[in-house]
Amino acid sequence: MIQLQNIFKWYNTANRPTFILKDVSLTIDEGAFLSIMGPSGSGKTTLLNIMGMLDQPSEGSYHFMGQDVFNLKEKQRKELYKQYIGFVFQAYHLLDELTVYENIETPLLYQGVKSAERKAMVGDMLDRFRIVGKKDLFPSQLSGGQQQLVGVVRALISKPKLILADEPTGNLNSTQGEEIMQLFQQLNKEEGVTIVQVTHSEKNAAFGNRIIQLLDGQVQD
């Protein structure tokens, strides 16, 4: 599903390049549950953002579902992204002004899904994750775990094939964290959703079926 080849990413500081990623090559098959680990500043998030097409590398090639991502036009890339990818963040990043229901609904709005269909899809998700009772609350009225749950649901609403999670449990306590991890595992096993997560925690990494270590922008084998 994902083929990264010789990915470099650097910034110029004082006319000298500072490398974030150095020659990263990585293949992720459909149905995988990959955990990326490594110390702060090792380039985990950058790698995740590149996979999620939010960021571009300085060098290298990226094939997603057989398409050469960096040779696509912005619009096509956006389409690809909307169709297949869902993001989950450490800080949840829910829209403060929207209710739970509306937060979950927003990606569908951007995709131009019809009103009736939207209603059905959001309703399904609310049922499935047992948050119907919270649908009219605003993010500030929820606990961290609940907020992250909404974040995951929002990422799932457009039925992505790939979920990219940047330290999804970083702001949660261990019980809440475990619940989210179990949810990921379930999605991965039962629905075949490919999951790539960045994490500091060995325990969380163990929920997946593959772990890579990043150090100073390089994959350690």
Add this chain to the structure above:
Amino acid sequence: MFKHTFKQIFRSLWRHKGFTGINLLGLSLGIAAVLLIVLIGHYERSFDTFHTKSQQLFRVVSETSRADQILYNANVPYPTGRFLRERDPGILASQIHFAEEMQVRLGEEAPFTEEQVVFADSLFFQVLDFAGIEDFWVAGNPATALQGPGKVVLTESTARQYFGSEDPIGKRLLLDNKAEAEVVGVVRDIPQNSHLPFNMLVSYGTFSNDFIGGLDVNSWGFTGNGYAYVRLQDERTRSATHEALQAIVLSNAKSEADLKMKMYLQPLPEIHFDLAFEGSNPTYTVSSNYLNMLVLLGIFIILIACINYINLSTSFAFTKSKEVGVRKTIGASKKQLFFHYMLETFTLTCAAAVLGLLLALAFLPTVNQILDKGITAAPLLELDFIAGSLLALLLLTFISGAYPALIMAGFNPVSSLKNQLALPGKSSVLLRKSLVVFQFSVSILLIICTLVIARQMEYFQDKELGFIKEAVVEVKLPEADSVKRAHFQSLLQNQTGIQQLSFCMGAPVSDNGLGVSMEAPELPENTSYEAEIIPCDINYKATFGLELLAGRWLLPSDEKNIGSAVVVNRQLINTLGYTDPKEAIGKRITLGINSMRPAIVGVTEDFHTSSLHEDITPVALLPFPYFYVTAGIRLHPGQMRNTLAEIEEAWRTVFPEHVYEISFVDETLASRYEQERRDYQLFKAFSVISIFICCIGLWGLIAFVVVRKTKEIGIRKVLGASISSIVMLISKDFLKLVGIALLIASPLAWYYMNQWLQDFAYRIEIGWAVFLIAGLFALLIAFLTISYQAIKAASANPVKSLRTD
């Protein structure tokens, strides 16, 4: 999609109340100002539009070349209308006489003064038909109403005022104690946007010499208050009219200079805007430039408000960057985000428009009061206006919203989520600074204008006019009758409150004026010279404190031998070519009134006979009791109230049949500066609004700066910086901008105000003090605006601000 977006927009606007409030306030004030300007403009442009085919309507006017200027006159000799009709029956011409005021008496009741009475001949309603006014005729027959003598048509208000609910038709009035007339018709009130307002129409057959002080209404020799209107339905009548007007000039020219006079047709829609005829129009005239300037001011004010929005939104964008990042990661396209934020602007603009509309409606009565107009809000409901304002709203949304929306839609999602968004780039900071400079330039410009106008108005008050204007009243005398004058004077003889009493035509600056042609052996031929005659008795000099330079003042004997002696002012002998007043004594001049040829017996120092708009003109003080229609009375300032009561009582004893009218000379003078007073009010209001909008914008900007600099302030404080040094740190940049604005605004204001001052023959010099005051004022206001938040930020505990980071 729309519904959702709107819901989000409303919640977002509600959550950021400060941001919303500042923008709403600024935009709605701007919109209110523009709406009021649109209403004013619409009102002025609507003058005289209620007649059928107004492009067929014209007024006969004239222009005369004088030695150094061209005189324009909207008044024409009284026989003009009839002459045109008789010359060619195809010409629809109507002659009228416009009386500023007239005494009216109903039965045995006490007389009162009616203002704006028009004597009109029977063709009046064929020329000016008022057809645009719904059901114009309430009662009576327009075809016959003004035929024959003794007919009166009242407006509804006048009829109600005179007769209450009774049927006015058939009622009789006594006009000026001279003619009786019967009410034969009632029409709707004449709208205030008519250049020819009237409360009463009297049939022209009623008009006689008596109504114009005994002058001959059939004479071609003077114009009085006569106007002639024509309706031209085809080319033939148009050329016939031109030819007839030529004939009038030709047959009445007495000298070669007279042949230079031109009589021509002025289109009716132009009357309200042609300043050349300002002096002879029945109501005020407004220049198109003035209206354009208003529109420009309105645009400036709304731009200032838009700039607030742009500056606050772009600053605010960095606070909103996380939201943009989230939206992008869940699939929002650039286009969708741009649309979203444009819609947010549009929502705010619409809310501001509603608020602005309410503000405008609330302030309309005040504006009407200040400008003395009858502007209604009705045009706001017209289709054109609604379509126009929708377009304007879209434009406004685009101007204010496009740049911030573009910036926000362009955020990089990764950095905005990490809160690593680079601080605004150099170009966007430069843009913001330039916009602030623009705002303050406009405000300072307006402040300077206001100050200059205020100083010129002070000058009106303080300028020595060459005569005493304080505590002097003009009391109207209904008849120039020497017996009654003597009676009146004897009744007031023992009044200690009166310093001086003089019978005359009027004070040096008065509503009564008599301009005549002047000839003398010293003057070149073929050029017309004009002099102002002030008929007055021997007490005039003492009453008004005139200064005699040479010769003698008038003697009682001069009055018995009218036309033998005259006292003139310095300007008149200068015109004759004398520099030494003594040289002029004994010289004779010919005045265009009964072809008098009096000898100059005395010369006075110059004094003003009109407002400071005009140069001092040649003046001849002539003993001529026939024109003594005013008693000029100088009072002792201490006991005016009692004295005024005594004067009124004496007057009523002598003239029991008439309406008592008194006016203070300084007030008459002040009324000559109405336009300037309005300009002043207008500029003051605009200055206040613009500086206020600038300041709330500045307030908002500073709020963002303070937030962004919280950490820096904390560090500096830990390092030992004082509060004042931190306040300066925050304020410095902005105060610099105000300084730059002053440099930009000053030359523009200087140029513009110099133009404005050209209207006055006597004017102030624009000194540097005005710029200094305006600059300091703007700096002070800006500093006060900034300092509240700056001091708050500077006094905050640094431990707190550093910890939050």
